[in-house]
Amino acid sequence: MGICCCCYRSSVPSTLLPVVLGRVRPGGIRRCAPGQTDSRHDMDGILLLLLPQLSPIHVIETGGRPAPADGRPARTGRRAAGPHRQTGRRPAPVPKAERGRGRLTSGAGRHDRAAARETIGYVTALIPRPRAEVAPGAVHVPGWLSTDEQAELAAAGRDWARPPAGMRATRLPSGGVMSVQTVCLGWHWIPYRYSRTADDGDGAPVKPFPGWLAELGRRAVADAYGDPGAAGAYRPDVALVNFYDEKARMGMHADREERSLAPVVSLSLGAACIFRFGNTQSRNRPWTDVELASGDLFVFGGPSRLAYHGVPRIIQGTGVPGIGLPSGRLNITLRESGLE
Numbered sequence: 001m002g003i004c005c006c007c008y009r010s011s012v013p014s015t016l017l018p019v020v021l022g023r024v025r026p027g028g029i030r031r032c033a034p035g036q037t038d039s040r041h042d043m044d045g046i047l048l049l050l051l052p053q054l055s056p057i058h059v060i061e062t063g064g065r066p067a068p069a070d071g072r073p074a075r076t077g078r079r080a081a082g083p084h085r086q087t088g089r090r091p092a093p094v095p096k097a098e099r100g101r102g103r104l105t106s107g108a109g110r111h112d113r114a115a116a117r118e119t120i121g122y123v124t125a126l127i128p129r130p131r132a133e134v135a136p137g138a139v140h141v142p143g144w145l146s147t148d149e150q151a152e153l154a155a156a157g158r159d160w161a162r163p164p165a166g167m168r169a170t171r172l173p174s175g176g177v178m179s180v181q182t183v184c185l186g187w188h189w190i191p192y193r194y195s196r197t198a199d200d201g202d203g204a205p206v207k208p209f210p211g212w213l214a215e216l217g218r219r220a221v222a223d224a225y226g227d228p229g230a231a232g233a234y235r236p237d238v239a240l241v242n243f244y245d246e247k248a249r250m251g252m253h254a255d256r257e258e259r260s261l262a263p264v265v266s267l268s269l270g271a272a273c274i275f276r277f278g279n280t281q282s283r284n285r286p287w288t289d290v291e292l293a294s295g296d297l298f299v300f301g302g303p304s305r306l307a308y309h310g311v312p313r314i315i316q317g318t319g320v321p322g323i324g325l326p327s328g329r330l331n332i333t334l335r336e337s338g339l340e
């Protein structure tokens with residue numbers, strides 16, 4: 001059954017799973033199904049098949065297209081809302097104080113609808129989620145952690161969150177406060193530097209980076225790149241442990257405070273999110289939106305190590321029972337600081 005996107009948004013019961021069948025020819029016009037509305041709608045979008053929902057949908061979206069070679073502006077979808085607008089048409093000037101992972105965002109709902117219009121790929125409960133190289137050196141491995149490993153990491157996360165040098169919402173130089181709460185291991189991250197003490201908190205020494213977490217990081221790099229040799233040299237010594245409630249998000253930023261260009265290993269627990277993986281030039285398009293679910297691994301290194309990335313939203317209702325994380329999302333990124 002094909003219906004237009006705007007009718008879909010207002011009429012689909014949450015128990016139905018949308019499966020993308022294909023793109024509708026640009027500019028194509030379709031009438032809505034009888035009884036929904038008598039207006040006509042621009043169908044330059046996607047065709048959806050509705051199935052009973054079996055398990056969370058997994059969507060890979062590609063946002064925007066690179067600008068044509070003749071210098072014309074890139075064609076983009078509907079503009080995103082809010083100060084975080086990223087159309088690729090007009091790079092928004094960003095005050096220096098708001099650059100980096102702490103940039104505040106808003107308007108994700110409307111933005112996500114715009115992103116959905118640009119969905120070109122799909123994987124659903126009916127089709128296994130494959131591993132994917134999202135960009136050169138940026139690899140997504142779905143379901144990498146077992147349920148037991150997720151539960152162990154969630155329990156460790158709870159311990160790490162406790163004071164001293166516990167979890168806090170980071171205050172930005174601009175005065176804003178991040179919606180994500182973070183605790184650090186090995187080195188304490190403060191916008192935009194590392195310290196051995198929680199200088200923006202209680203001043204206590206940062207918690208140590210455990211050896212077993214470094215081992216997990218090496219295994220992650222080996223599995224993501226299929227190269228045990230390269231992984232043997234990986235010596236992560238800093239972790240940022242981020243907690244997202246259902247409203248939290250993280251703006252587009254590049255991880256530049258490390259002196260080492262070794263890969264970043266990202267582990268996801270709990271609620272799924274949309275993880276936006278961009279390019280190394282700017283926080284604007286082109287980017288790829290990937291759904292990161294509980295247990296997923298994402299590694300970015302090599303040519304993608306300094307790519308902009310962010311989390312425009314947590315997907316509500318995707319929490320996972322049995323790992324000790326009743327709500328929200330926990331993300332653990334491992335990095336090599338290159339610091340002494």
Ligand SMILES: O=C(O)CCC(=O)C(=O)O
Nearest residue numbers: 101240242275311331333
């Ligand atoms: O939560 C995530 O998946 C990304 C976290 C991140 O980008 C960061 O900690 O710098």
